Amino acid sequence: MERWAYEDVLAFAQSWGAVYFTLMFLVAFAYAWWPKNKPRFEKAAHIPLKEED
Numbered sequence: 915m916e917r918w919a920y921e922d923v924l925a926f927a928q929s930w931g932a933v934y935f936t937l938m939f940l941v942a943f944a945y946a947w948w949p950k951n952k953p954r955f956e957k958a959a960h961i962p963l964k965e966e967d
Contacts (some may be wrong), residue, residue, distance in 0.1 A: 945951065
């Protein structure tokens with residue numbers, strides 16, 4: 915069994931890592947802009963402006 919060279923592992927990690935992080939970014943972006951989530955984010959945006967009781 916041939917062992918992978920460092921360069922092979924590095925190339926694999928860089929290419930598929932970029933694909934993985936791009937997909938995760940798109941998922942997070944879609945979640946943030948989904949219309950159903952708007953009230954939740956608006957409520958969270960006003961938390962710093964609330965007065966303490």
